[in-house]
Amino acid sequence: MGYSHLFGPVLSRRLGRSLGVDLVPYKVCTFDCVYCEVGHTTAKNLQRQEFFPPSEIEEELRQFFSGNPVLDYVTLSGSGEPTLSLSLGRVIGFIKTNFPAYPLAVLTNGTLLWDRQVQHELLFADVVIPTLSTVDEEIFQRMHRPSPGLTIRRLREGLREFRTVYHGEIWLEVFLIPGVNMSRDHLAALGAEIGRIHPDRVQLNTLDRPGTEQWVRPASPQELQDAARMLGLPYVESIPPAATHGHRGDSSPDPASVIVEMIIRRPCTIGEISESTGLHREEVGKLLRMLSVDPRLKMKRGERGIFYSWAGD
Secondary structure: OOOOOEEEEEEEOOOEEEEEEOOOOOOEEOOOOOOOOOOOOOEEOOOOEOOOOHHHHHHHHHHHHOOOOOOOEEEEOOOOOHHHEOOHHHHHHHHHHHOOOOOEEEEOOOOOOOOHHHHHHHOOOOEEEOEOOOOOHHHHHHHHOOOOOOOHHHHHHHHHHHHHHOOOEEEEEEEOOOOOOOOHHHHHHHHHHHHHHOOOEEEEEOOOOOOOOOOOOOOOHHHHHHHHHHHOOOOEEEOOOOOOOOOOOOOOOOHHHHHHHHHOOOOEOHHHHHHHHOOOHHHHHHHHHHHOOOOOEEEEEEOOEEEEEEOOO
């Protein structure tokens, strides 16, 4: 069946076979990042809201888990910033109470970690993966185009506060854009700040799918290696490119809808769709050709080939 709030499982570069849970509509976020693979933010704000009845999400989770799926993680992520949802704590509690065998991760840009209520709601997640890519206000504004009033100082202070109350794992993402935040002095200052936050991992990321702005280019493997050295930290790793092999998902009785659910949230190549769904590449190609009669299907060439996406309604 098709789901409104769940997507995948997908093969995540960081989390393996991951079921995505979307708590916000497309595309509600506190940022409008130049590198975002989902596209421009259509509703940029800092106000937490109840976007969907949490009972809808819980019912979809019951249905999905009735099949005893094989997963590495359940991940709160998707079309925007999950901590904007007032359902965050309830959904985390529901998953940990009813499906405790599955580790739970939250992908967040970290902009609301200063909020005591958000901190409390995240306490029961197994892994929280926030982003800190700069300590410079000008670079922060250029990269993330944040909601009015949101500053890098507030983000940094929120990360430090959250580390003092949260006892799960923090995997801190550093997104790197050549020519923007990769100078030696900048990375040294960023490394010093990260050292004060004490994350369990620091993961260097760069453009892997087409970003919002065409001028953004990915860092090369050598540039990532140099950046890791300049950060001056002992626990830095680079996020590998999207997987080209791995565990295949289960075939769906409605594979076209599964493909749409995937690409509406992030652009994917035919190979990625094949790996995540268990469908043969030729079958994926046929389904995409069938879907191409709908103008919402978009194609864009990137570093790794043609990426397919689905424009939101």
